[in-house]
Amino acid sequence: MADILLDNVSFTYKNGYEAVSEVSLSIKQGEKVAILGQNGAGKTTTVKMINNLQRPTKGKVMVGDKNTKDYTTAQISKEVGYVFQNPDDQIFHATVMEEVAFGPRKALKLPEEEIKRRSERALELTGLAGQKDENPFELPLSIRKFVAIAAIIASDPDVYVFDEPTAGQDRAGLLTLNKIISELKEQGKTVITITHDIEFAIHTFERIIVMAKKKVIRDGTPEEIFHDDETLKKAMLKTPYAVRFARELELGETITTNEQLIEEIVRRG
Amino acid sequence: MADKIIELKNVTYTYPLASRPALKDISLSLEEGKLYGIIGGNGSGKTTLCITICGFATKFEKGSLDGSVLIKGKDVEDYEEGEVSRMMGYVLQNPFSQISGVRETVLEEIAYGLENLGVAPEKMEERVINIAKKTDIEELLLKNPYELSGGQQQRVALASVLVLEPEILIIDEPTSQLDPEGTESIFKIIRTLKEEGKTVLLVEHKIDLLAEYADEIIVLENGCHIKSGPTHEVLIQRELEEHGIQLPQISVIFDELKKRGKDYGAIPVTCEEALKLLKNA
Numbered sequence: 001m002a003d004i005l006l007d008n009v010s011f012t013y014k015n016g017y018e019a020v021s022e023v024s025l026s027i028k029q030g031e032k033v034a035i036l037g038q039n040g041a042g043k044t045t046t047v048k049m050i051n052n053l054q055r056p057t058k059g060k061v062m063v064g065d066k067n068t069k070d071y072t073t074a075q076i077s078k079e080v081g082y083v084f085q086n087p088d089d090q091i092f093h094a095t096v097m098e099e100v101a102f103g104p105r106k107a108l109k110l111p112e113e114e115i116k117r118r119s120e121r122a123l124e125l126t127g128l129a130g131q132k133d134e135n136p137f138e139l140p141l142s143i144r145k146f147v148a149i150a151a152i153i154a155s156d157p158d159v160y161v162f163d164e165p166t167a168g169q170d171r172a173g174l175l176t177l178n179k180i181i182s183e184l185k186e187q188g189k190t191v192i193t194i195t196h197d198i199e200f201a202i203h204t205f206e207r208i209i210v211m212a213k214k215k216v217i218r219d220g221t222p223e224e225i226f227h228d229d230e231t232l233k234k235a236m237l238k239t240p241y242a243v244r245f246a247r248e249l250e251l252g253e254t255i256t257t258n259e260q261l262i263e264e265i266v267r268r269g
Numbered sequence: 270m271a272d273k274i275i276e277l278k279n280v281t282y283t284y285p286l287a288s289r290p291a292l293k294d295i296s297l298s299l300e301e302g303k304l305y306g307i308i309g310g311n312g313s314g315k316t317t318l319c320i321t322i323c324g325f326a327t328k329f330e331k332g333s334l335d336g337s338v339l340i341k342g343k344d345v346e347d348y349e350e351g352e353v354s355r356m357m358g359y360v361l362q363n364p365f366s367q368i369s370g371v372r373e374t375v376l377e378e379i380a381y382g383l384e385n386l387g388v389a390p391e392k393m394e395e396r397v398i399n400i401a402k403k404t405d406i407e408e409l410l411l412k413n414p415y416e417l418s419g420g421q422q423q424r425v426a427l428a429s430v431l432v433l434e435p436e437i438l439i440i441d442e443p444t445s446q447l448d449p450e451g452t453e454s455i456f457k458i459i460r461t462l463k464e465e466g467k468t469v470l471l472v473e474h475k476i477d478l479l480a481e482y483a484d485e486i487i488v489l490e491n492g493c494h495i496k497s498g499p500t501h502e503v504l505i506q507r508e509l510e511e512h513g514i515q516l517p518q519i520s521v522i523f524d525e526l527k528k529r530g531k532d533y534g535a536i537p538v539t540c541e542e543a544l545k546l547l548k549n550a
Contacts, residue, residue: 038448039420086419141363142311168445170310170474171515196448199518236450241518241540248547258522266529 001029002064002079002158004050004190009059011045019045021214022059027192029158032185034201035194036225037211037235043194044085046211047161050192052076063159074107081152085163085194087136087144096123096139096147097132103155115154122153125183127176142168149180159190166197178204198240202226202257210235223256272341274437274468275299275322279336282321287332291317293492294336304459304469306483306500308476310513314492315472316362319439322470323357324348340437355386358435362442362472364422367429368414375417376401376410379429386433396432404428404458419446427455431462438462441472456482480504480517480538488514505536519543 004027011020020042027033035043048054049061052073061068063079084090093099100122104115123129126146131139136147145165152160165177181191181204195201201208202222210218210231218224218231225231226240246255251264276299282292292314299305307315320326324345327334338345345353361367372378376397383393401407406424409417414425423446430438440459444452456478462469463484473479479486479500486503488496490512496503503509505520523536523543533550537543 039418039446039451140311168311168442168474171510171513172310174515196452198449236448238449241522241543244540245522245543245547248544258518258525262522262525262529265526265531269531 002190003028003062004080004159004192005060005062006046006049006056007060007062009046009049009056009061011042011049011054012057018214020049020056023214023216024059025209025216025219027190029190030185030188031207032181032191032205033193033207033209034205035192035209035211036196036198036201036237041211041235042214043211044163047082047163047192047194050159051080051082051161053082077157078107078155079157080159080161081155081157082161083145083148083152083163083165085167087141087148090148090151091136091144094135095133096128096136096150099136099147100128100132100150100154103151108155118154118156119150122150125153125180126150142170142173145169146173146176153180153184157189159192160184162191162193164194164196166195166200174200198226198238199258202240210237212236223254226256227253272301273298273339274301274341275470276339276342277322277336278339280321280338281335282317282326282332284317284330284332289492291332291492292321295492295494296336297487297494297497299468299470301468302463302466303484304463304471304482306479306486307470307472307489308474308479308486308514309489312491313489313513315489316441317492318487318489319359319441319470319472323359323439324353325359355433356435357437357439358430358433360427360430360438360440360443362445364419364426364446367426368422370415373413374411375406375414375425378414378425379410379432382429382433400428400432403461404431405454420448420451423447423455424451427458431458435467437468437470439470442474443471444473444475452478474515476504476515477517477519480519481540488512490514501538501542504538 006023006025009023012018023046037043045054049056052068055069063076068076091099101115101119104110104118123132126149128146128150136144184191208222208225209216210225212235217234226243232239242255242258242261246261255261255264277295277297280292280295281290283290309315322338326332369381372381379397380393401410404424404427406428409421423443427443444455459469460482483500486500504517507524510516517538520536520538523533533546537546
């Protein structure tokens with residue numbers, strides 16, 4: 001179990017640039033949370049502090065009962081797995097299988113049988129079973145992203161952080177991603193995802209955190225966020241089509257997803 | 270009838286050492302001044318199509334090509350050295366590969382191509398500044414290209430090609446690192462290129478935006494050209510989902526409504542079309 005707590009956290013780079021300013025958040029074990037916001041809003045820096053890749057320059061970050069400042073990144077990353085925005089920042093092995101087995105073998109030092117079981121399960125879930133002997137660097141970027149995801153799944157942390165997993169994905173990739181996230185959710189894992197894809201956020205996550213200008217400006221359900229015009233404007237987010245069409249048809253302010261829109265129109269006949 | 274600016278005749282292309290061709294028997298005819306959206310699943314051949322059209326596939330990748338690629342009626346292989354690259358600008362999928370690495374500021378990076386074209390220094394500065402305004406990177410001009418974020422690099426890569434003022438632009442996933450606002454601004458820049466009469470080939474996954482901006486759509490699957498035509502006509506075909514193609518949300522919503530007995534008389538693909546139908550209902 002690893003509830004996450006960010007208590008008045010700021011991060012300033014050595015050159016004086018402040019990337020995150022006084023953010024407080026709590027995420028319970030098992031929640032599915034999307035983080036939205038413009039480039040430069042502080043999203044990546046915030047999640048890197050959860051995983052201890054970056055340490056807050058002010059405030060504290062708790063993962064379960066551990067204050068991250070008292071632990072190494074390697075220790076915290078056993079509980080919080082971070083999938084990089086650019087898979088090439090993460091991948092370094094010559095085959096997909098070696099890459100995926102690295103965490104269970106070297107960081108967790110598991111028995112060979114368990115390494116095999118976990119790696120195969122991770123490859124299965126990410127749709128890479130047929131590519132386990134290939135060199136990750138010969139695979140397209142969109143597939144390399146799944147190699148990076150599989151490597152974290154094999155390490156089986158309590159908390160998963162995905163940084164823009166939808167970028168460059170095609171329809172098949174998006175479907176696989178949704179399958180992975182719902183499987184992790186079923187296992188009681190926490191899933192925190194940075195994304196620019198509003199539809200993905202609405203359909204896959206139950207809670208959305210909106211960041212703008214280094215701060216969290218709104219935290220709520222997709223319904224609350226996407227009917228809050230002021231927040232959308234501040235974070236430069238578009239109003240979803242379903243909300244726009246529902247307003248046009250005067251169907252009220254409760255419709256957020258395309259499915260809800262279709263149901264309501266059909267119901268009214 | 271507009272002029273055919275690019276024609277592919279039975280093009281099959283195989284990368285060196287590959288067991289299967291990456292493009293199979295593709296015939297296409299593209300008209301001057303239009304914006305073409307190229308779509309298809311990952312690995313369907315979109316980028317290979319781009320590099321085949323501009324001649325890189327044979328020249329740099331050194332794969333084998335059957336059939337012919339004609340630019341303004343002349344085989345791409347028959348042009349003089351440098352002629353094709355003056356006519357055609359290519360913005361790579363990975364902005365990091367586009368940046369030359371031999372210049373220390375964004376300003377010099379953008380001017381690099383102009384130096385190679387022999388443009389006079391005083392003209393050069395003017396062109397760089399104009400293009401920087403257009404792509405909204407003025408404040409980055411004195412930074413090192415490698416210090417930029419992925420989204421900023423994508424803009425610089427686009428600017429470094431646009432500054433050369435090519436007639437044809439091939440742009441491979443220019444918005445993958447950008448937020449919605451940045452994405453929209455790139456699409457707006459691309460629209461102005463079209464208004465200037467340029468022909469644009471755009472590889473892009475963001476189908477809702479292609480629905481708004483593209484004139485025509487070309488659909489690839491496993492290296493084959495499976496469909497093409499006017500944007501609206503192509504993007505209302507639900508069966509394309511079975512070929513791994515994401516359709517615009519709007520066309521899917523209205524198609525579902527039609528199946529459930531609520532027919533608005535047409536299937537829209539853009540927000541504007543949809544709002545019009547809803548108003549008239």
